[in-house]
């Protein structure tokens with residue numbers, strides 16, 4: 001018996017958009033509803049993710065506005081904010097609500113605009129993103145998120161001998177994958193040389209090791225296990241684990257190990273009655289190339305210390321033993337914060353159904369999504385499988 005099922009999925013292209021927030025969201029939500037064959041009045045509740053609208057849009061009460069915009073006015077709406085793990089947390093709560101019998105058919109979605117179309121440049125957006133770090137101990141030092149993940153990665157390099165070339169191989173793989181995905185922010189491949197020649201952002205990360213600022217939206221329709229068989233293409237939600245870790249990062253004993261991800265993965269695998277070995281593919285939170293290395297190890301998809309070599313030797317390639325970020329990941333598909341978590345759920349749903357179009361993987365039945373927020377402080381891991 002599954003905890004719940006996803007019966008409809010939709011997303012905008014991630015990238016640079018001229019549309020206001022509600023129109024971006026509507027594009028994803030109405031696609032998900034149409035995919036499920038569900039009309040807006042059939043949705044019983046809306047679980048919504050947006051991390052930074054207060055700072056980026058001067059818009060702090062988006063839930064009912066977006067529900068109204070897509071024809072769902074009047075239903076219960078809850079907004080979630082968990083830095084980059086925002087809409088995964090909305091998804092987790094939606095799964096619990098249908099599993100607990102509170103609702104049978106719900107919409108989960110996220111939207112965010114992070115590009116200069118908001119009127120905010122890279123410096124201002126970096127400051128806004130930085131508000132997810134520790135207010136007293138980290139923000140006053142000027143620590144940014146490229147800096148946070150550079151510190152984690154430096155420690156990993158020290159412990160395991162991971163190299164800048166290994167990191168570059170992650171970027172090459174994910175840009176190659178993104179070039180096959182029409183919804184990806186970046187449609188171009190790159191090379192190790194191009195990555196290693198790009199300007200340093202936060203040592204060891206260069207421009208090509210970083211995810212971009214993106215605009216975008218994503219949404220899924222979640223139904224109870226009992227109802228799932230009455231939909232055409234249901235994909236089961238077998239497990240959703242949720243862990244948090246110490247903030248500030250200076251107090252973490254093993255910053256390269258990402259404890260929250262390990263705890264979330266164990267919980268998700270236990271619920272799904274599965275193990276890392278039985279996962280066919282994964283979407284992990286590669287906001288920076290080093291973050292993919294840490295995540296693939298934390299989920300047990302590769303051994304500790306092997307995350308870098310796994311990208312270099314093809315283990316995590318589309319046709320490798322365990323394809324990671326076949327969508328292009330945050331690195332190339334893009335990272336519109338509040339839309340990223342449900343964007344990964346859209347990807348898992350489409351891959352398992354065999355609906356991923358030009359970037360479809362061969363024969364995948366069970367996938368994992370890993371979405372983190374802040375100083376790897378919140379992590380949600382989801383396991384989905386064919387029904």
Ligand code: COA
Pocket residue numbers: 084122126129145146201207208209210211212213287335
């Ligand atoms: N990867 C690859 N190319 C990128 C890129 C990225 N992350 N960001 C920008 N580019 C490209 C642009 O397309 C542009 O190419 P063009 O000249 O061919 O048009 C060029 O690089 C310059 O773009 P620009 O927007 O001026 O870059 P920038 O210097 O303002 O910003 C970063 C680059 C890496 C600093 C910025 O994208 C960043 O901070 N990313 C991390 C975001 C983040 O922290 N997210 C949260 C994670 S937890």
